[in-house]
Amino acid sequence: MFLILLTYQKPLSEVDALLEAHRAFLKAQYAAGHFLLSGPKMPRTGGVILAQAESAEALQAILALDPFYQSGVAAYEVVQFNAVASHPDLAQWLNA
Structure with missing residues (x-):
């Protein structure tokens, strides 16, 4: 399991110009079963x-397809973790 933290590196006007393409990327990754949850930080800094x-390595290849990544508007911090406990409704995602 991976937690990916995006931090914007460019003004929001540049981020917003790519938002539709970024959302299409997210939608494709949900359809492929790679992404489970996503959303903006609050305040909107990433x-x-x-x-x-x-x-x-497989995740890095996926993230390389993100228009935010390709244009350099966001930096990515990837945290890999072993999910061993969850709410019962999320138990299917455990690595145990």
Whole structure:
């Protein structure tokens, strides 16, 4: 399991210009089963994605498709963790 923290590196006007393409990227990753949750940070300084992938390298290849990544409007911090406890409704995502 991976927690991805995006931090905007450019003004919001540049981020917003790519927002539609970024959302299409997110939608494709949800359809592929890679992304579980996502949304903007509050205040709006970046975003957060909860993802699953076979490996850190596989996740990096996925993130390289993001228009935010390709244009350099966001920096990415990837935290890999082993999900061993959850709310019962989320138990299917546990790595235990």
